[in-house]
Every structure is written in C-alpha cells, then in structure tokens.
Amino acid sequence: MLLRYPFDNQRKSSELCITMFTPAQAERFAAMETPFFYYDLSLLKKTIDVAALHARKHQFHIHYALKANVNREILQPIAAAGFGADCVSGNEVLRALEAGFSPDKVVFAGVGKSDKEIRTALAHDIFCFNVESVEELQVINELAAQAGKTATVALRVNPLVEVNTHHYITTGTAENKFGIPPRDFDALLQLLPQLSYVKVIGLHTHIGSQICDMDNFKNTCLKFNEIRRWFEEHGLQFTDLNVGGGLGVDYKQPDEHPIPDFESYFDTVSRYLERTPQQQVHFELGRSIVAQCGSLITRVLYTKQGETKRFAIVDAGMTELIRPALYQAYHKIEAVGVAADESYAYDVVGPICESSDFFGKEVVLPALKRGDLLAIRTAGAYGEVMTSFYNLREKAPAVYED
Numbered sequence: 001m002l003l004r005y006p007f008d009n010q011r012k013s014s015e016l017c018i019t020m021f022t023p024a025q026a027e028r029f030a031a032m033e034t035p036f037f038y039y040d041l042s043l044l045k046k047t048i049d050v051a052a053l054h055a056r057k058h059q060f061h062i063h064y065a066l067k068a069n070v071n072r073e074i075l076q077p078i079a080a081a082g083f084g085a086d087c088v089s090g091n092e093v094l095r096a097l098e099a100g101f102s103p104d105k106v107v108f109a110g111v112g113k114s115d116k117e118i119r120t121a122l123a124h125d126i127f128c129f130n131v132e133s134v135e136e137l138q139v140i141n142e143l144a145a146q147a148g149k150t151a152t153v154a155l156r157v158n159p160l161v162e163v164n165t166h167h168y169i170t171t172g173t174a175e176n177k178f179g180i181p182p183r184d185f186d187a188l189l190q191l192l193p194q195l196s197y198v199k200v201i202g203l204h205t206h207i208g209s210q211i212c213d214m215d216n217f218k219n220t221c222l223k224f225n226e227i228r229r230w231f232e233e234h235g236l237q238f239t240d241l242n243v244g245g246g247l248g249v250d251y252k253q254p255d256e257h258p259i260p261d262f263e264s265y266f267d268t269v270s271r272y273l274e275r276t277p278q279q280q281v282h283f284e285l286g287r288s289i290v291a292q293c294g295s296l297i298t299r300v301l302y303t304k305q306g307e308t309k310r311f312a313i314v315d316a317g318m319t320e321l322i323r324p325a326l327y328q329a330y331h332k333i334e335a336v337g338v339a340a341d342e343s344y345a346y347d348v349v350g351p352i353c354e355s356s357d358f359f360g361k362e363v364v365l366p367a368l369k370r371g372d373l374l375a376i377r378t379a380g381a382y383g384e385v386m387t388s389f390y391n392l393r394e395k396a397p398a399v400y401e402d
C-alpha cells in the first residue's frame with residue numbers, strides 16, 4: 001500500500017507525492033535513530049537478475065564497480081550471481097575477494113595505483129589491470145618481475161568522445177586525466193617487447209557515468225572499434241574488450257523505473273561493438289546495479305521561514321550524500337508517514353556548515369514539523385561510499401530489508 005499526499009495550493013491537485021514506503025515501514029522508521037541508509041535487497045536482487053539476463057543473451061561479462069557501494073550485504077548477492085568485480089583501490093580488491101568475488105573476475109582500474117596496491121592485486125592473481133599510462137605499465141612490469149608473476153593487463157584508452165552528463169563525471173574527453181592518450185600509442189608499442197612480465201590481453205575504455213543517451217554508447221563503440229583496429233594493424237591482438245560502465249538511472253522517477261534499461265544498453269553495445277566470436281566483452285557497471293535500491297532516511301530537526309525561503313533542516317547532510325552539493329544532482333525527496341492537508345515548497349538542507357549542504361530546492365512537501373521523516377531516494381550508489389567525517393559527523397548506519 002502506498003501513502004499518498006494530496007497537495008493544495010502549490011500544485012495542481014492531480015499531482016501527488018507518493019512514497020513507496022508502506023505505513024508499517026514508516027512506523028518502524030519512526031522508532032529508529034536517523035539518519036540511516038535503507039537498502040531494499042529484493043529490488044537489488046531483481047536488478048541483478050535483469051542485468052544478468054540481458055548480458056547473458058550476448059555472452060557479456062559484468063564486473064560490478066565496487067566504488068558505487070561496498071557494503072558486504074550489497075556485494076554478496078552480486079558476487080553470488082557470478083558477476084566479476086571492478087576495483088579502484090587495493091582495499092576494494094580485498095573487499096571484493098572477501099565478499100566472494102572470484103579473483104579471476106577482478107579487474108583493477110584507476111589512474112594512480114600505488115606500488116602497495118599493485119603488489120596486493122598481484123599477490124591475489126587478479127584477472128586484469130586496466131592500465132592508464134605508459135609509466136604505470138612499466139611499474140607493473142617491474143613489480144610483477146619482483147613478485148615472479150606475469151601481470152595480465154588491458155590498455156585503458158581515452159576515446160575522446162563527448163557525453164551528455166555532468167562534466168565532473170565524464171572520463172573520456174581530451175581534458176580528462178583518464179586513459180592512455182592516443183599520442184602515446186606509438187611509444188607504448190615500441191616499449192611492449194621489453195616488458196616481459198606484463199601480458200596485454202585487453203583494450204578498455206570508460207566514458208563517464210549517469211549516461212542515459214544510448215547514442216553516447218554507440219559513438220563510444222565506433223571510436224573503440226577504430227582504436228582496436230589501429231592496434232591490431234600494428235600487431236597487437238586482444239582477447240578481451242572492456243567498455244566500462246556508465247549506464248544511468250532515473251533519479252526523477254525511481255518508482256516508475258526502478259530497474260534501468262539493461263536491454264537497450266547491451267543491445268546497443270552488441271550492435272555497434274565489432275568483435276570476433278573469440279573476443280570476450282566486459283562491462284563495469286556500478287550505479288545501474290545499486291542506485292535505486294537505496295534511500296537515505298532523515299528526520300526533520302527544524303523548520304524555518306527565512307526571508308525568501310522556507311527551510312526544512314534535516315539531520316542528514318552532505319556528509320551522507322554529497323551528490324547534490326558536488327554535482328548539483330537531483331534526488332527525489334519524499335515525506336514518509338506524514339499526513340498533512342497543506343503543502344509548501346521547502347529547501348531541504350542539512351546541518352553542515354556549508355551553503356552547499358542541501359538535498360533539494362523548492363521541493364513541494366506536505367507541511368513538515370520537527371520529527372517528520374523524509375526519504376532521499378536513489379541513494380544506493382555513490383551515497384554511503386562518499387560519506388565524510390566533516391564536522392566530526394558520525395557514520396550513518398545501514399539497514400537492510402529483503
């Protein structure tokens with residue numbers, strides 16, 4: 001059953017604010033300390049199943065990008081579904097292994113891998129390092145030699161494509177620090193024969209995050225095909241092609257689209273990525289797997305009528321969910337278990353001493369009072385993992401429901 005809140009003066013009466021939380025959940029939340037992250041594990045499992053189903057159709061391999069959420073309760077069902085892991089630190093590699101991901105499905109990316117992290121990954125015989133510069137390749141070669149191992153690597157290339165997303169989360173344009181720039185390809189090829197402890201098996205790219213325009217993925221594939229052909233013409237063959245992650249989710253309508261359109265996404269890549277039957281195709285999906293299963297539950301501490309604005313001051317802040325402050329990101333905000341006839345437009349703000357500490361501006365909500373609960377939706381990805389301790393904040397706990 002859904003709780004429905006009629007709006008009066010602010011919006012047409014046909015527009016309703018609906019929360020997916022049931023009255024029983026609202027009652028349970030009301031007795032809990034806030035803020036906390038709420039995770040719907042049954043939605044997570046459905047999402048995993050749908051992603052796996054559509055990937056299987058094309059024999060694609062998904063590596064879950066741990067950077068989106070590293071909670072063990074989230075990782076375990078993903079590992080159990082047979083997904084691989086995409087890690088960007090030594091600690092993420094260790095967390096993935098501990099959660100049950102098989103080392104031979106772990107890829108390790110990142111523009112600044114430390115020697116310690118490279119040694120950790122070598123010690124656990126991970127599947128592949130996604131290498132981001134010529135110098136990094138030399139260092140991995142050296143450390144692999146010391147460890148008496150051969151490191152398998154994929155070359156991360158920068159396809160120089162434009163994508164429709166926030167400019168802080170593009171990674172494949174000329175101004176981004178990621179990937180080996182085309183100007184270094186010749187030098188890399190000359191160097192490779194001298195590197196006896198690395199084996200290049202793959203080509204990798206990743207263009208950014210929260211991308212919903214399938215044309216962006218199409219253009220990436222076309223550019224990737226060109227780069228792959230260039231390397232092949234110069235004598236380098238790849239058994240593995242990795243096109244990264246980036247599939248976006250619907251922040252505006254989380255209940256209408258709780259599961260992203262994996263079908264169109266994989267179909268697009270399948271259609272435009274050239275490959276031989278022997279070449280394995282890999283993806284690194286983070287947000288699309290975990291974003292919609294998480295909400296940040298917070299309580300109204302105070303309401304305040306300012307000179308021009310009405311504020312709802314809540315007990316969660318940018319320390320729990322930094323996306324609005326950092327990327328001006330929209331998250332749907334809903335009142336949970338609040339029944340009021342009147343509604344107002346609130347700026348929903350946190351307690352942190354920064355003006356960027358807000359979750360939403362002019363959000364139409366039922367008249368709020370101290371103690372009311374709000375759910376900030378689509379917070380399962382890049383929410384809890386980006387927690388900070390600024391203002392000596394305590395870590396908000398996680399609550400799971402299956």
Ligand code: LLP
Pocket residue numbers: 065067068086109169171206208209210244245246247284285286287288323327381382
């Ligand atoms: N692979 C690589 C190499 C990446 O850099 C990323 C994300 C992914 C895969 C996973 O992308 P996804 O499928 O989750 O879009 N904190 C930002 C997002 C940063 C993404 C960083 N890289 C946000 O909250 O929007």
